[in-house]
Amino acid sequence: MKTTMDTAGRLVIPKEIRREARLIPGTPLEVRWRDGRIEIEPAPASVRLERRGRLLVAVPRKKLPKLTPETVEQTRAKLLDDRASGRKGARLDQFCLPQLVMARLRSKRS
Numbered sequence: 642m643k644t645t646m647d648t649a650g651r652l653v654i655p656k657e658i659r660r661e662a663r664l665i666p667g668t669p670l671e672v673r674w675r676d677g678r679i680e681i682e683p684a685p686a687s688v689r690l691e692r693r694g695r696l697l698v699a700v701p702r703k704k705l706p707k708l709t710p711e712t713v714e715q716t717r718a719k720l721l722d723d724r725a726s727g728r729k730g731a732r733l734d735q736f737c738l739p740q741l742v743m744a745r746l747r748s749k750r751s
Contacts, residue, residue, distance in 0.1 A: 642655045669683070670684060688702060
């Protein structure tokens, strides 16, 4: 998809991409220049570690959009696909909260 930048340096992220990335107005984004490319990604959620029984759980400091089973499955599928194809685009720190939720779900099933 193409977009343009205005004279103030602002650009519009197309609606389809915002929807797929679950970006809402006010979402903090990290923008960086790397290897000749502009990269934009949601800033990692700020969390605090909280002990729950024997577990240490990452709890977001601010309210986040509800994590749905579909989002967890999409994240899991993307990571598996990226690993299988040898791509280095997927960084686990981008997916830390969904991964923690998946680990928690696996432990409940056992």
